[in-house]
Amino acid sequence: xxxxxxxxxxxxxxxxxxxxxxxxxxxxxxxxxxxxxxxxxxxxxxxxxxxxxxxxxxxxxxxxxxxxxxxxxxxxxxxxxxxxxxxxxxxxxxxxxxxxxxxxxxxxxxxxxxxxxxxxxxxxxxxxxxxxxxxxxxxxxxxxxxxxxxxxxxxxxxxxxxxxxxxxxxxxxxxxxxxxxxxxxxxxxxxxxxxxxxxxxxxxxxxxxxxxxxxxxxxxxxxxxxxxxxxxxxxxxxxxxxxxxxxxxxxxxxxxxxxxxxxxxxxxxxxxxxxxxxxxxxxxxxxxxxxxxxxxxxxxxxxxxxxxxxxxxxxxxxxxxxxxxxxxx
Numbered sequence: 001x002x003x004x005x006x007x008x009x010x011x012x013x014x015x016x017x018x019x020x021x022x023x024x025x026x027x028x029x030x031x032x033x034x035x036x037x038x039x040x041x042x043x044x045x046x047x048x049x050x051x052x053x054x055x056x057x058x059x060x061x062x063x064x065x066x067x068x069x070x071x072x073x074x075x076x077x078x079x080x081x082x083x084x085x086x087x088x089x090x091x092x093x094x095x096x097x098x099x100x101x102x103x104x105x106x107x108x109x110x111x112x113x114x115x116x117x118x119x120x121x122x123x124x125x126x127x128x129x130x131x132x133x134x135x136x137x138x139x140x141x142x143x144x145x146x147x148x149x150x151x152x153x154x155x156x157x158x159x160x161x162x163x164x165x166x167x168x169x170x171x172x173x174x175x176x177x178x179x180x181x182x183x184x185x186x187x188x189x190x191x192x193x194x195x196x197x198x199x200x201x202x203x204x205x206x207x208x209x210x211x212x213x214x215x216x217x218x219x220x221x222x223x224x225x226x227x228x229x230x231x232x233x234x235x236x237x238x239x240x241x242x243x244x245x246x247x248x249x250x251x252x253x254x255x256x257x258x259x260x261x262x263x264x265x266x267x268x269x270x271x272x273x274x275x276x277x278x279x280x281x282x283x284x285x286x287x288x289x290x291x292x293x294x295x296x297x298x299x300x301x302x303x304x305x306x307x308x309x310x311x312x313x314x315x316x317x318x319x320x321x322x323x324x325x326x327x328x329x
Contacts, residue, residue: 021323030090030270034065037133037260038078038086039095042072048296050126050258051095053290062273068095069306076100077112080261084119091272093123094231098257099170102313106320107168107327121266121303124278125259127295130173130211130231132238134224139204148178148228148247151208154183163197163206166190171197173316174210174230174254179249181249198224212256213237213295230254236296254315257298259305275301 025236039057048070071079076096086092105116114120114144135142135151141160145151154160164172167190179186188204191197194214201209202223210230215235218224228244229235232253244252260278262271281287282299291297300308319325 004147026312031062031064033061033091034067034270035091035093037066037068037095038079038082038091039068040072040076040100041070041072041073041097043070046129047076047258047277050291050294053282053287053294054126054260054278056093057189057284057287058274058277061280064253075104077104077108077114077178080104080120081113083261083263084114088261088265088267089268090262090274092263093274094120094261095209095258096261098255098259098312099259101259101261101309103168103170103173103316106313107325120261121271122302122309123259123260123265123271124275124302124309125209125298125300125305126278127291128231128255128257128298129213129295130229130235130243131171131256132215132219132226132235133168133174133178133208133230133244134201134211134219134226135208135230136204137200138224139207141207142219142225145227146242147242148244148249151227152178154187155179155182159187160204160207161187161189163189163191163200163209165194165197165329166192168320169228170254170256170316171210172325173319175208177250177252177254177319178244180319180322181252184243189291223237231296233285255296256297259300260280273304 014263027131034321039051051068058066071082077100079094080096080100083092083094101116104112135145137143141154141158161174172188183190191200194212197209198211198215202205219226226238226241228247229238229241230244232243232245234243279299282291282297285286287296
């Protein structure tokens with residue numbers, strides 16, 4: 001075949017692919033080599049666990065090895081920066097939490113090495129998890145606080161303090177939103193992570209905290225009292241605990257999530273293959289059972305996921321602005 005005829009054949013093949021609704025990338029058989037999941041958090045974290053569960057399913061679904069590479073640091077920003085530099089071919093996938101994508105850009109701005117809209121493309125949201133508003137039942141200031149109205153009343157009557165996992169963390173934004181909606185005043189005490197904040201609450205250093213489901217052990221033991229969950233719906237592990245929205249604050253809804261991203265300009269056909277495979281993971285009974293242990297399964301495709309990111313970013317920007325939250329150098 002002459003070079004001219006070869007070019008014609010390639011053009012014809014591409015045209016047939018387009019006509020059939022199949023991109024040339026799909027026709028080339030993606031994936032044709034191992035896929036790497038980059039995770040910005042340590043092994044054993046909820047983000048890492050979700051990544052490994054999904055990776056194990058995709059290995060079978062797509063017929064290629066899927067490895068997990070933990071690149072920890074800077075609240076997930078190191079991993080996100082690495083994805084932004086990766087080839088847009090679908091072989092490097094970021095598995096991240098919501099704060100890396102929605103909150104970091106609001107706090108760090110131009111100091112970040114990646115731009116969410118410019119450098120990252122949403123693939124799939126996998127699980128969503130609420131925070132649990134907890135108080136210490138053995139602390140005098142909160143001994144009689146049984147629900148959100150009690151908590152707001154106590155905060156307005158005295159000087160209460162709450163612990164968070166750090167300045168700008170979603171655990172801080174959750175409390176600041178409640179303060180804004182209720183008109184209460186409460187002092188913020190930031191810690192270096194959720195575990196230290198929980199220890200501070202147990203040690204009576206603070207009066208309350210928005211904790212993650214890791215607090216369930218302390219709640220069941222009676223050492224912490226759960227008075228609300230931050231999501232619009234109740235948390236399945238605490239069916240008797242109402243949401244904040246149910247307790248007089250309609251529209252209140254904050255959760256953290258785990259989702260997947262690829263570099264911007266990754267071919268849509270590749271994004272679809274990954275998104276479809278991740279959706280299948282949430283529908284597979286065995287994989288679904290494992291994911292359900294990490295949170296509420298919420299399989300959103302690229303378009304819906306992008307819409308949620310945009311909405312949450314706007315919500316958090318307003319909370320940060322109204323509360324005058326700034327990172328100190």
